Amino acid sequence: RNLLSNCAQMGAVIDFNANDVILNVLPLFHVFGLGPGTILPLISGMRLFLYPNPLHYRIVPELAYEINATVLFGTNTFLAGYGRSAHPYDFYSVRYVFAGAEKLQEDVRRLWMDKFGLRILEGYGATETSPVLAVNTPMYHRAGTVGRFLPGIEWRLEPVPGVAEGGRLHVRGPNVMLGYLLPGKPGELVTPGTRYGDGWYDTGDVVRVDEEGFVTIVGRLKRFAKVGGEMVPLNAVESLAVQVWPDHRHGAVTIADGRRGEAVILVSEHPQASLEALQAAARRQGMPELWLPRRIVHLRQLPLLGSGKVDYEALRGRVLGS
CATH class of the missing domain: 3.40.50.980 (Rossmann fold)
Structure with a gap:
């Protein structure tokens, strides 16, 4: 269905x-x-x-x-x-x-x-x-x-501390799954439900919706870094890197930081990717300095999932291993 x-x-x-x-x-x-x-x-x-x-x-x-x-x-x-x-x-x-x-x-x-x-x-x-x-x-x-939500989809935005614009997206509609079949609960259907009631699905994504209904993805909640108490969207760091080096793939991950809580690390396939070039681009765009990565790690090829997305778990493992 x-x-x-x-x-x-x-x-x-x-x-x-x-x-x-x-x-x-x-x-x-x-x-x-x-x-x-x-x-x-x-x-x-x-x-x-x-x-x-x-x-x-x-x-x-x-x-x-x-x-x-x-x-x-x-x-x-x-x-x-x-x-x-x-x-x-x-x-x-x-x-x-x-x-x-x-x-x-x-x-x-x-x-x-x-x-x-x-x-x-x-x-x-x-x-x-x-x-x-x-x-x-x-x-x-x-x-x-x-774009805009498809017909038949209800949506709500849950406020997220530290995120000024947008909220955590919850949706309900005929296209939402019946539930999960989990290894630890054989034969049991774990149905979706959120603070808004049964049948609602928590996407885990932070989005903005404008007055005409167009949706902008701010980032996945687990793809935020908490740096010095501020929520930093990792996709914004990646987008900045793509603008500076558009012909290469880039991925941003976090590591623990004793002073600021977390630190952002950018992994790039560009062999000459530098913090200086990234900082200059950030200044031109007015991006907060706090959002910039602490360092850049160079990899010949980023690990990918079968869908073509970056495998962030493997990528973070590479960073920690380096």
Whole structure:
């Protein structure tokens, strides 16, 4: 029910039709690849092409050209790779490109618009919500946000100490899971529920919602560092690094600090990434000095999950090991 509900919610705001050709390169063990990428086209009468490896950055654009794909689903990491490798005409037939699972970076958004004339529609969701909660659409689009909530989704923001703007997002709707099956409780369904009652799901994400309903992700609550009593969003540190070194991947983690509570460490694939360059960029943008990382660790390649996201647990282990 939750998967089918989410497909119906997506279909209510995006004009998919039977002439669409979907190219899905996302893994089916990831709900983004399973729901919007596979179930939605199958129940809607659209043609669906599956490709098993999203890391084939040269092959995927060629395949899109050969099958006359009209809809493409991807993550920031994968779309960056396709954008760099593709011929400007490879995506000539594409109407919609959807990005999820990780924050869409401005340089990737700009690359696709300049090279292919395509506006990437960024969305947001969670595995527990099957997955889409909000998405930009051709009619309602605002760069830098993840769009507006899908129809049928109730939401509330719980205040977070130390966070001036936004709050912790709780949602309820037909696309929310029935519950968890946990190893320690075999045969028992642990249903979702929060301070707002049964059926509500706590996303753990801190978001802002503007007067027109557009949602901006401030950060995941566990992806905040508490430095000197102030909540520092680690994704803001990563976004700053991407602006300075856009062709490389970066990840921010925390370590214990006896004086300030926690310290931010930036891990970068750029061999010459420096604190000086990052500090200069932060001053230009007015970013608080407290948000800057204490040091930069250089890695040839950041550890990744199967979804293409940075594996932060492994990354933090590398930092502690160094």
